[in-house]
Amino acid sequence: MPRPLPWKPIALVTTATTILLILILLPACCCVRGPAGPTTAPPQRIPPIGTEPIPTPTEAAAKAPTQTQMQNVDFHADETTVLNIHSLRGEMVSKQAGTPLNFDNKKTFVLKIDSAKIGMKPASLDNLMNRYVFGYANPPLRNLHASIEGNQLRQEGIMHKIVDIPFTMWADVSASNGWIRIHPTRISICGINGLGLLKAVGQSLEKMLAMPKDRGIRAEKNDLLIDPGKALPPPDIEVRLVDAHIEGDELMQIYDAGRHLPPLPLPHPEEKNYMYYRGGTLRMGKLLMVDADMQVVDTDPSDPFDFFIDRYNDQLVAGFTRNQPNYALLVFMRDFNDVGTERRPGERMPPK
Numbered sequence: 001m002p003r004p005l006p007w008k009p010i011a012l013v014t015t016a017t018t019i020l021l022i023l024i025l026l027p028a029c030c031c032v033r034g035p036a037g038p039t040t041a042p043p044q045r046i047p048p049i050g051t052e053p054i055p056t057p058t059e060a061a062a063k064a065p066t067q068t069q070m071q072n073v074d075f076h077a078d079e080t081t082v083l084n085i086h087s088l089r090g091e092m093v094s095k096q097a098g099t100p101l102n103f104d105n106k107k108t109f110v111l112k113i114d115s116a117k118i119g120m121k122p123a124s125l126d127n128l129m130n131r132y133v134f135g136y137a138n139p140p141l142r143n144l145h146a147s148i149e150g151n152q153l154r155q156e157g158i159m160h161k162i163v164d165i166p167f168t169m170w171a172d173v174s175a176s177n178g179w180i181r182i183h184p185t186r187i188s189i190c191g192i193n194g195l196g197l198l199k200a201v202g203q204s205l206e207k208m209l210a211m212p213k214d215r216g217i218r219a220e221k222n223d224l225l226i227d228p229g230k231a232l233p234p235p236d237i238e239v240r241l242v243d244a245h246i247e248g249d250e251l252m253q254i255y256d257a258g259r260h261l262p263p264l265p266l267p268h269p270e271e272k273n274y275m276y277y278r279g280g281t282l283r284m285g286k287l288l289m290v291d292a293d294m295q296v297v298d299t300d301p302s303d304p305f306d307f308f309i310d311r312y313n314d315q316l317v318a319g320f321t322r323n324q325p326n327y328a329l330l331v332f333m334r335d336f337n338d339v340g341t342e343r344r345p346g347e348r349m350p351p352k
Helices: 007-030 059-063 122-133 194-200 309-317
Strands: 066-076 082-094 109-120 141-149 152-161 163-176 179-189 217-220 223-226 236-238 241-247 250-256 274-278 281-284 287-290 293-298 305-308 320-323 329-333
Touching (some): 109 122, 122 141, 179 194, 274 305, 305 309, 309 329
Parallel strands (some): 066 305, 109 236
Antiparallel strands (some): 066 274, 109 250, 141 152, 152 163, 163 241, 179 223, 274 293, 320 329
C-alpha cells in the first residue's frame, strides 16, 4: 500500500515560497517613483566615414534639376538693381545637358519659377529700364525715373520722336497674358494733357514709339507692356505672371506656373532669410556638390538677405560654413551690402 503524501509540509513550503516572491517583487512593482528627469533631445548622429551612402557624380545626377526655394532675399541683378524675393519655389537647370549648375557663370543656367512673390522698388525699376530695356543708342524712351503715388506708378522721362519731349505719366499696373501692363490714366507733356493731345492728333504711344523687339517691351495703344521673362538680365528665367500691382513701395509681381511644387523640407526651418538648393550637382569655384543639399542664410537675419551672385565668393569669404551630419552644408554669408563693414551688434560670427 503506497505511503500518503505529506500535504501539510508541502503546503507550508509553497506558502513560504509565494510570500518570499511577493516580498521580493513588491518594491519593484509598487514603489513610489520620483519625478522624471528633464528630457533632452538625442545628440546628433554623425555617421562614421564610409557608412553613409554618397552618390557618385554621374551624368544622370548632373542632368537633374536643382530644386530651389528662397525667402526674404534681395537678389541683385547688378550692384544696384535688386529683385526683392519675398518667396520663391522653382528649379534651376543647366543649359548644357550633363553639366553641373555653375554659380560662377549665371549665363549657363535657367531659373524655372513655379511660384513666387517678387517686388521691385522704384530705384531698381529705373536701373532695369535705363540700363537693360532701353540701354542702347537712340532709344525711344530715356532718363526714366519711377516713383509710387498711392496705388499708381508715376513715371518721368524723355520721349524721343524727332525731338526730345519731356513727359510725366501716372499709370495703373496689372498683369495681362503674362506681361506687366502699365496703363496711363494721365500724361503731362510740358503741362499739357498728353492723352488728350495724342487723341486730338490721331496718335498713340504705339504709333509714336519704335520699341525694340528683343528686349521684353512693347506698346499697345497708350499702354506699355513688359515681359519679365525677357526684360531682366541673366540668369535667364522662365515665368508665368498672374498678377502685378503696387504694394507699399514696390511693384509687386505674383508668379504661378501651375505646377504647384510642394514646399521643400528645410534642414533649418528656423531661419527666416534663406536660399535652399536640393538635388542635382552644384559647382562653386573649385568645389562640386553632388546631390546638392545646401541652405544658405545671412549672418544678420534682422533684415532681408542681400545676395549678389556675381560676388557670392566675397560674401562667402566674409562668412562661414557648417558641415551637417548628413554631409549637407549650412552656409552663413554676410549680406552683400555689409561686406567690408564692421559687424553689426547681434550679427552671427564665424567660430574662432
